[in-house]
Structure formats: C-alpha cells, structure tokens
Amino acid sequence: MAGPxxxxxxxxRDRRLTDSSTMVEAQSPVSCRKAIPSSPATVEEEExxxxxxxxxxxxxxxxxYTHEELEDMGxxxxxxxxxxxxxxxxAFRQGAVLAQDPHCYDTYQALSSEDREIIRVEFxxxxxxxxxLYLVMVLCSTCAAVQGxxxxxxxxxxxxxxxxxxxxxxxSRSTWLLGLVNSAPYLCCAFVGCWMTxxxxxxxxxxxxxxxxxxxxxxxxxxQSFTNSWWHMFIARFAVGFGVGTMSATVPIYAxxxxxxxxxxxxxxxxxxxxxxxxxxxxxxxxxxYKVPDLGGIPGLNWRLMLGSAMVPALGVCCFVFLCxxxxxxxxxxxxxEKAYASMIRLRFSKVQAARDIFYMHVLLEAEAxxxxxxxxxxxxxxxxxxxxxxxxxxxLMFMQQFCGINVIAYYSSHIFEQANYSDTAALSASMGFGxxxxxxxxxxxxxxxxxxxxxxxxxxxPFMALCLFFxxxxxxxxxxxxxxxxxxxxxxGIYLFGMVYSPGEGPVPFVYSAEAxxxxxxxxxxxxxxxxxxxxxxxxxxTWPSMRAAFGDTGGFSWYAIWNLVGWVxxxxxxxxxxxxxxxxxxxxxxxxxxxxxxxGMRQVPYFCRRYVLFQSDVEPPRLPLAEDEVExxxxxxxxxxxxxxxxxxxxxxxxxxxxxxxxxxxxKV
Numbered sequence: 001m002a003g004p005x006x007x008x009x010x011x012x013r014d015r016r017l018t019d020s021s022t023m024v025e026a027q028s029p030v031s032c033r034k035a036i037p038s039s040p041a042t043v044e045e046e047e048x049x050x051x052x053x054x055x056x057x058x059x060x061x062x063x064x065y066t067h068e069e070l071e072d073m074g075x076x077x078x079x080x081x082x083x084x085x086x087x088x089x090x091a092f093r094q095g096a097v098l099a100q101d102p103h104c105y106d107t108y109q110a111l112s113s114e115d116r117e118i119i120r121v122e123f124x125x126x127x128x129x130x131x132x133l134y135l136v137m138v139l140c141s142t143c144a145a146v147q148g149x150x151x152x153x154x155x156x157x158x159x160x161x162x163x164x165x166x167x168x169x170x171x172s173r174s175t176w177l178l179g180l181v182n183s184a185p186y187l188c189c190a191f192v193g194c195w196m197t198x199x200x201x202x203x204x205x206x207x208x209x210x211x212x213x214x215x216x217x218x219x220x221x222x223x224q225s226f227t228n229s230w231w232h233m234f235i236a237r238f239a240v241g242f243g244v245g246t247m248s249a250t251v252p253i254y255a256x257x258x259x260x261x262x263x264x265x266x267x268x269x270x271x272x273x274x275x276x277x278x279x280x281x282x283x284x285x286x287x288x289x290y291k292v293p294d295l296g297g298i299p300g301l302n303w304r305l306m307l308g309s310a311m312v313p314a315l316g317v318c319c320f321v322f323l324c325x326x327x328x329x330x331x332x333x334x335x336x337x338e339k340a341y342a343s344m345i346r347l348r349f350s351k352v353q354a355a356r357d358i359f360y361m362h363v364l365l366e367a368e369a370x371x372x373x374x375x376x377x378x379x380x381x382x383x384x385x386x387x388x389x390x391x392x393x394x395x396x397l398m399f400m401q402q403f404c405g406i407n408v409i410a411y412y413s414s415h416i417f418e419q420a421n422y423s424d425t426a427a428l429s430a431s432m433g434f435g436x437x438x439x440x441x442x443x444x445x446x447x448x449x450x451x452x453x454x455x456x457x458x459x460x461x462x463p464f465m466a467l468c469l470f471f472x473x474x475x476x477x478x479x480x481x482x483x484x485x486x487x488x489x490x491x492x493x494g495i496y497l498f499g500m501v502y503s504p505g506e507g508p509v510p511f512v513y514s515a516e517a518x519x520x521x522x523x524x525x526x527x528x529x530x531x532x533x534x535x536x537x538x539x540x541x542x543x544t545w546p547s548m549r550a551a552f553g554d555t556g557g558f559s560w561y562a563i564w565n566l567v568g569w570v571x572x573x574x575x576x577x578x579x580x581x582x583x584x585x586x587x588x589x590x591x592x593x594x595x596x597x598x599x600x601x602g603m604r605q606v607p608y609f610c611r612r613y614v615l616f617q618s619d620v621e622p623p624r625l626p627l628a629e630d631e632v633e634x635x636x637x638x639x640x641x642x643x644x645x646x647x648x649x650x651x652x653x654x655x656x657x658x659x660x661x662x663x664x665x666x667x668x669x670k671v
Contacts, residue, residue: 061363062100067108070096074359081337081362088341088351095355099363102356115352122353126262132346136258136324137267141274142313143210143251146217147244148278149285149310151410152435154182154237156286156428157303159414164300165230175546177230182411183542184237185244189535193245197531198524200246206254206327209246210317216243217314225308241535243314249531252515253523257329258347260357261581264516266446272508273442278313279410280435285309286414286428332361333521369521378525381518387526389591390517393576394530397458397510400568402537404465404506405561408545409434409495415546419554420491421480430492434499441503454509455578459569461505466565468498473558510534516579516587573602578625601625 062070074096078089094110098119105111105119121128158178162168167177200209220243224236252271259267285306292302325347331340337358344354381387409416413434417427448457472494478487510530518526548557577590577598604623611617 061367062096062360065100067097070100071110074355077359077362078355082341083338084341088355091351091355092359094352095357096359098352098356099360111352115350118350119353122260122262122349126260129260129263130347130349132325133258135320136255136347137270139210139317139321139324140251140255140267140270141277142317143214143247144271144274145278145281145313146214146310146317147248148275148280149282149313150185150217150221150240150244150278151275151407152279152282152431153285153306153310155282155411155414155431156290157306158182159424159428160300160303161233165233167230170550172547172550175550176543179543179546181230181234181237183539184234185241186535186539186542188238188241189245189248190532190539191536193241193243194249194528194532194535196242196246197249197528201250201253201330201524206250206257206330207321207324209250210254211321213243213247213250214314214317214321217247218311218318221311221314222308225304245531245535248511248535249524249527252511253527254327256512256515257327258325260348263450266450270446271511272503273439273446276435276438276442276503276507280432280439281313282310283428283432283435287425287432290425290428328358329361332358332365337362377522381522381526381529386588386591387518387522389577389593389595390587391526391529392595393591394510394514394517394526395533396568396571396575397506397513398530398534399537400462400564400571401506401510401534402541403561403564404462404502404568405469405498405541405558405564406502406506407538407541408557408561409498411542412545413495416495416554417492419476419549420488421484422488433492434495437496437499438503438507441500442507445504445508448504449508449512450580453578453580454513455572455576457505458509458572458576461501462565462569462572464501465498465506466562466569468494468501469558469562469565472498473555473562476554476558513576513579516582517591519588573605574599575602 065073071093074092074094075089077096078084078092082088082092094108094115097108097110098105102119103123105116111119158181162174162178165181167174167181169175197209200212204212217240220236220239224233224240227233227236248271255267255270256264289302289305289309292305294301298304325343326339328340328344328347331337331343340361341354341358344358345351348354348357381391413431414424414427417430418424422430445457452460472491475487475490475494478490480487514527514530515523545557548560552560575595575598577593579587579590582590601623608620608623611620612622
C-alpha cells in the first residue's frame with residue numbers, strides 16, 4: 001500500500017474529522033472518553049481503537065477540506081504516483097474536489113462544459129456506461145453460465161448413466177453414490193477450489209484467475225463426458241470443482257471492483273442472473289441430446305454430449321477475457337497506481353471521472369490500511385469486530401442460499417417430476433420450464449437490488465419461499481388414483497412459484513452482499529470463505545437428498561427446507577444490515593454498528609410491520625436505523641465504556657452536518 005501524500009501540511013487536517021461543534025479543540029478518542037464515566041480500557045480495546053477511528057474516517061475523509069486544498073492534494077497525488085501529462089494532473093485536481101462531493105459538478109466552475117455534461121449524465125442515466133464496462137458484464141455473465149450449465153446437464157445425464165454405472169436403485173448404496181457423484185464438484189469447491197482464490201489472485205490478478213479457472217473447466221467438463229464408471233465420474237466431476245470454485249469466488253469480486261456504486265449491485269448480481277440462464281441452457285441441452293442414438297460404438301452418446309456441452313461458455317470466456325481491463329482496486333492494492341488509473345480510464349467516459357474514483361479510492365484505502373491489525377489476515381476475519389460482523393452476515397446468506405432448498409430442484413427436478421409420474425421427456429421439459437422461470441424472474445433484481453435493497457428483498461421473498469415448499473411437499477399427498485391431474489398441477493405450480501420468488505431474492509443477494517461486505521485487505525479471504533460455505537452446503541444438499549427422499553418421502557424433504565427458510569428469515573432480520581448505495585469502502589461504517597444494536601432494530605421492525613401493513617395504521621412511525629448517536633446516548637445513560645468508534649463516528653457526522661448546515665440534535669449536544 002502506498003504511503004500518505006508527501007505534503008505534511010495536509011496530514012494535520014485529518015484531526016478535524018474528530019472535531020465537533022461543542023469541542024474547543026480536536027480531541028483524541030481517549031480524551032473524549034474522559035468526558036463520560038467509563039471503566040478503564042482493556043488492552044484489546046486499546047489495540048482495536050486505531051482501527052475503529054479509521055473506520056469512522058471512511059464516512060468521508062475529505063469532508064473537511066476546502067476546494068483549494070483538495071486541488072493541491074489531487075495534483076500532489078498525480079505528480080507522485082501517476083507521472084502523466086499536464087492533462088492528467090488537471091484531471092486529478094478536479095477529480096479530488098468531486099471525490100469530496102460528486103454532486104457539486106454544477107457549481108464547481110473549474111470543470112469544462114464537456115466534463116460537466118458527462119458527470120450529469122452519469123447521475124441521470126446510471127446505465128449509460130462505456131462499452132468496456134458492458135464487456136465486463138458479458139464476461140461475468142458467461143462465467144456464471146458455466147456453473148449453471150454444469151448444475152443442470154447432470155440433471156438429465158443421470159437418467160441415463162446411473163443404470164449402466166449400477167447406482168440407479170432405491171437401496172442405500174445407490175442413493176448415496178448417486179448423491180456423491182452429483183455433489184463431487186461442490187465438495188471440491190468447498191475444501192479446495194475456493195481456497196485457491198487468494199493465491200491465484202495474487203499470482204495472476206483477477207483476469208488471469210478467471211482465465212485459468214475457465215481453462216480448468218473446459219478440460220474437466222470434457223473429461224467427465226469420457227468416463228465409464230461411477231468412481232471415474234466422481235473423480236472427473238471432483239476436478240470440475242477446481243475451476244468452478246475459484247471462478248465463483250473471483251468473478252463477483254471483479255464485478256464489484258470495476259462497477260460504479262450506482263450499478264455495483266446490479267452488475268455483481270449478473271452472476272446469479274446468468275447462472276439461472278446457464279441452468280436454463282443445461283436443461284435445453286438435456287432435451288436437445290435426449291434422443292441422440294449411440295453412434296460408432298459409443299455407448300451413452302446422448303448423456304456424454306449433455307455433459308460435454310457445458311464446456312462451450314467456458315471456452316468462450318478464455319477467448320475474450322483479456323480484452324477486459326484488470327481491476328483498478330487490484331492494482332491499487334499492490335501500489336500500482338498508474339496502471340490502476342489507466343484501467344479506470346477504460347471503464348469511465350472521461351479522465352476526470354477516472355481521477356475522481358482513483359483519488360477517492362486511494363484516500364479511503366489509506367484510512368482502511370489502519371484497520372489492519374498486523375496479524376494473520378485470515379484470522380482478522382474473526383478478531384476485528386467490523387470484519388466479524390460482515391462475516392456473520394455473509395455466512396448467513398451463503399448458508400441460506402443453499403438451505404432454502406433451491407439446488408434440490410436444480411439437481412433432482414427430473415427425479416422429482418418422475419415421482420409425480422411424468423415421463424422422462426415430460427420431466428426434462430418441466431425442468432426446463434423451471435430454468436426459464438428462474439432466469440426470467442431474476443431479471444427484475446437488476447433494478448430492485450439497488451433500489452429496494454438487499455435486505456428488503458430477502459425479508460420479502462423468504463416467507464413466500466417457505467410457503468411454496470410447504471405447498472409442494474404436501475401436494476405429493478394428493479391421491480394419485482382419484483386426483484392425478486390436480487396432483488401434477490399442484491406439484492409443478494409449487495416448484496415454479498418457488499423459482500419465481502427465489503430468483504429476485506435469495507438467488508442474487510448472497511453473492512452481491514459477500515463481494516461488497518469485506519474491506520479490501522481481507523476481501524479475497526472473505527469471499528473465499530463465503531463461496532466455500534455455499535459450496536459445502538450445496539454438497540450437503542446434493543449428497544443427502546436421494547437418501548432423505550427415500551427415508552422421509554417428498555413431503556418430509558420439502559417441509560424440512562421450508563422450515564429452514566423460516567429460520568433464515570429471523571437470522572436476516574436480526575443480523576444482516578442493509579448495504580445498498582454505499583461505496584465498497586464506506587461499508588465500513590455500516591458494519592461499525594454493534595450486532596446488538598442492529599438486532600434491536602430488527603425486532604422493532606416486526607411490530608411496526610404488523611401495525612402498518614396488517615392493521616393498516618397509517619400514523620405509525622417506522623423504527624430508525626441504528627446510528628452512532630443512539631449508541632452514544634445509550635452508553636452515556638448506562639455509564640458503560642464509551643467506544644472509540646462511536647466518538648469518532650459521531651464527530652465525523654457532526655463535521656459533515658456542519659458542511660450541510662444541519663441543525664444540531666439533542667444527541668449531538670450530549671456529546
């Protein structure tokens with residue numbers, strides 16, 4: 001990480017961020033703590049204090065500078081790190097001012113009319129982006145299709161290879177081995193593939209890692225189509241996980257690091273949208289090759305073509321991945337500022353936009369650097385409170401993405417529809433219908449994930465997912481002899497309705513959330529853990545469903561996952577904060593709110609919802625989001641230790657409020 005800017009006269013101005021309108025001079029967190037009765041700080045609190053103060057600074061570390069000072073800072077940064085032309089220095093002078101307040105483009109006179117119009121369009125038309133950014137979208141989408149196709153081509157292929165491989169029966173051996181073969185890639189993803197993300201990204205960068213993972217996918221997907229026994233199929237499919245695991249952890253990070261904040265959620269969620277598209281393509285491939293006869297003495301040519309078809313999107317990615325720019329944040333994390341700026345220019349319309357984003361990124365990363373505890377990065381996911389809160393939220397979502405029951409349908413829908421007495425072709429056709437629905441209903445999330453919000457989408461859709469699974473499970477109890485058509489209609493409707501509510505909520509949100517939740521210095525480790533979690537529980541679902549269905553029936557199996565959806569709704573309500581509309585670095589503020597404070601906020605939402613939307617009481621005030629002011633007041637009232645992060649966060653809030661002329665609140669006066 002690069003050091004601070006060379007001009008010492010600006011270093012002292014960081015202390016203004018801890019000033020408040022009621023303080024005579026800038027105070028350290030220790031001196032602020034003296035104003036409030038508290039117990040002595042522990043060693044752990046003293047070690048944590050610098051990281052908490054730095055986290056608070058991330059609200060807007062440039063808020064207290066004048067335009068002239070910002071222009072000088074931008075020019076100093078450009079001269080030290082960029083070493084470009086006079087036009088680049090000009091861009092950084094202006095970009096530094098816009099980094100403080102991007103909305104001041106109309107009043108900042110130094111901007112040219114052309115740059116002012118470009119930035120105005122940026123705010124008014126958020127999808128008006130350079131062509132290369134759309135190429136990044138295509139790259140991420142095609143990578144997702146690789147995963148989606150592999151998930152569903154096995155769905156149709158297992159109807160054919162399970163018999164010759166001796167794993168078609170309902171006995172315990174056959175059900176467990178069939179589950180093991182289906183789940184092999186996800187076992188590898190969870191324990192090996194995802195954990196290769198950090199070294200691969202370090203060695204090859206984001207683009208290089210995507211290229212390597214897709215190359216592995218091409219080779220291994222082709223390999224599994226040449227197998228001749230269940231154990232050979234298991235080995236080949238296990239190897240598929242080396243590519244899919246690394247790719248699934250890298251692509252969402254790459255998308256998050258290249259996208260502007262206004263469309264970051266929508267761009268990252270392309271992973272789930274196009275995974276659904278790949279699922280649909282996989283079902284189509286199953287139907288397309290279903291009736292292919294064995295030619296040239298090749299037994300099972302149809303299922304071999306089904307499995308091999310999943311290599312097509314991976315091969316396409318290998319052909320154009322290096323046409324896309326490398327992640328600017330990846331370059332910045334290695335101190336390669338000039339390359340980061342060059343990459344950002346390719347992703348924005350003007351140099352001023354690129355300079356604005358690079359300069360702000362640099363300032364935020366400087367503050368973020370003080371969050372590093374100096375120990376083992378992987379351990380800091382658990383030892384640093386800000387990271388730990390992000391970890392808890394991310395793990396909840398990744399766990400629920402699987403235990404909501406979606407991949408039971410994705411991997412075994414053909415068998416499920418067969419249990420409803422569909423023919424093979426009818427079962428595959430019904431499965432393809434589920435794939436089409438999953439893709440189409442994921443499209444609205446491109447807009448809603450950045451407007452309605454991540455958390456709101458989950459709290460709205462998860463209860464309906466539980467209801468759909470209960471409905472589907474109990475539909476299997478409809479007597480087949482007397483109500484055959486009603487039984488089939490209800491089972492199909494329940495599965496399709498489940499896909500409709502899963503696709504805009506629990507489908508895209510977990511990967512978007514996990515890609516943005518962690519600070520840069522542990523983002524690779526955090527995303528690796530997140531994807532390892534989802535793949536591990538993916539493996540559990542895939543390996544246990546055949547035996548679970550044999551033991552408890554379809555009704556018991558679907559009800560089991562319906563109950564887990566209800567548990568997941570409570571976990572989201574209490575422990576998953578909203579992250580929409582924040583820059584990747586500003587999310588440090590979101591995760592600085594204590595877990596207890598957010599859980600209290602979630603509990604207050606329940607009676608509000610009941611009174612507002614069930615009893616239709618229009619005069620009910622919604623509960624407030626947990627803010628630093630609330631924790632300040634509570635700490636003072638309870639005479640507990642005054643956390644440094646609260647002091648610094650509140651002081652930063654006051655500094656920003658002075659700039660916007662917001663009246664002082666009672667909570668401000670108490671501080």
